[in-house]
Amino acid sequence: MENMMQGVMNKVKTWARINSPWAIHYNSGSCNGCDIEILATLTPRFDVERFGIKLQGSPRHADVLICTGPVTLQSRDRLVRIYNQMPEPKFVVAVGSCGISGGVFQGCYNVVGDISEVIPVNVYIPGCPPRPEAIIHGVVELLKSLQP
């Protein structure tokens, strides 16, 4: 009986999580190309509110951290702090080639490396920069992976 209740509760929680991913956007040192595409994704033309995706100002309200660019020495501490400020369960989406491998900035004197060297990443979206359709696809893939 208790197990059944637990199962139902878990199902409801997963359903809510999948249908209401609130996002926060952080630029950890990218060239701003990916950020322009992310902002384009949030415009009425692509209307991500269809999937319940909402851009939040505060990391405390967010479920998904959308992160762009290689991690520079300056922004490493900030990125980690923002990640720690988010309440569990939290997910990270790395947008753009630089977020995946460091891209053209790989090996620079001021660059730590890609995002997964600093915080755990759930989904990578390749492209330089990826189109808004690709970003939406990436987030939808993340939501699909939450389905048990």
Added chain:
Amino acid sequence: MNINFPPLVALLLFPGGAFLLFSGLVFEYIDRKLVARFQNRYGPRWFQPLADVVKLLAKEEIIPTGVVKSLFVALPVIALTAALTSALYVPLFGFKPVFSFQGDLIVTLYLLSMMTLCIGLAGANTEDRFSLIGATRALTQLFSYEAPFLLALLGPAIALHTWNIGEINAGAGNGLWFIIAQPIGFVVALVGLMGKLELPPFDAPEAETEIVAGAFTEYSGRGFAIFKIGRDVELVIGLTLVASFYLGGFNSPLDFLWKTLLLLFVTAALQSMFARLRIDQTVGMWWRVGVLMVLLQLVVIIIGQQFAPVVQPALQSLFGG
């Protein structure tokens, strides 16, 4: 409709309590969908507010360092409680108010202000600078819209010689609707309601582009969800108040539906038409324009009432009425 509900049922199930919570979510969905359609996009799915609230309730709640813990946990609950309590005095869904006495209009307005007060305290409680600025702005805004909103709702009360919401609701349907008899009062009441709910032209207290999320910046999970539900409940109660006062009162649930949805449509249109006002513009608008207009309206009503016994027989003898 004059059905008497037992107080406990009214408080917990219908028309207050659980049913009110769900209708709050439905009203939030309609509001968001309308704004989305005005912006030429599809907008959220019908279960979106429910999914948001369930997700927030299931999330981890972080209690930041430097806050008074008991206050941090209690404030959202107090805000929701006040909003739910005020539901007992208004003609929700077209049914008679569960409790009523002379002067319950004032009590209801104070209960509705508890929400803003709690938001202000919640912001001032944390050490975060953004929530502190948000709290200051929320309280500043409270001082600017509260007086005109109260004066605007007093118009029908003075015209009908009663400060009882139930009696005003019953009396508003007789004769000319107050939206035509007191148009200034209606406009101020509707815009005041938008200020109360911090809807877009008046959303400086939680301006995302400047101060992160205002007073809610440090709230996550459960506390934020309860604040959100409280806001939705207040949306329903505020719309009920304004619609019953100015749109001829409610006699049936159907009456309630079309009148509140009409008001919601107008507020959604206003939300998508205007850009955010600065906090000094908000205060200036209310005290320079809003209060003066409503005071003028009140003076006209009072003068009209004083002279009506003198003028009416004269008019009647003139026109043979």
